[in-house]
Amino acid sequence: MTLTARRIGKARLDVIVADITTLGVDAIVNAANSSLLGGGGVDGAIHRAAGPDLLGECRTLGGCATGDAKITLGYRLPAKYVIHAVGPIWYGGNRDEDAQLASCYRRSIELCRADNLASIAFPAISTGAFRFPADRAAKIAVRTVVDALTSSPGVTRVTFCCFSAPSAELHEDSLSAFGSPCA
DSSP states (O other): OHHHHHHHHEEEEEESSGGGGGGOSSEEEEEEEOOOOOOOOOHHHHHHHHHHHHHHHHHHHTOOTTTEEEEEETTTTTSSEEEEEEOOOOOOOSSSSHHHHHHHHHHHHHHHHHOOOEEEEEEOSSSSOOOOOOOHHHHHHHHHHHEEEEETTTTEEEEEESSSHHHHHHHHHHTSSSSEEEO
């Protein structure tokens, strides 16, 4: 269920509370670790839902740097692709964590543009085991995606798929500063 929807240019941005592995979008973003070989939280859920072929493809990618993203097929997921974004571990904000988190969102939108994908769903990257402050992360996520959409007009649907109502509220508050409400 969509809690908030905003129109920014040709794109619709939604905030929902849902299981990201159930979404039928072109790509879902995996809040991955640098090995790309699975883990806990969203990462583990995506690997379980996609099946063993996802892990097999991830093994061929040679990992991924913090702040970067790589794309694979979605296998058993309703999403066609998985974009694996490696968010920063929070160390108090003194190790360029904000810029690294923003880069995850920007790189994911860039991969959509490069692969002609129109719809993408993001989890709240780095806010679980990596301990990034959720309010700060929501502001960075929304602002970065809004900015990135200006150079990616083919991306027409962005979903911020939150794991909880409090996370969704933070994303809604951040999104309310942009665009116009959708009916």
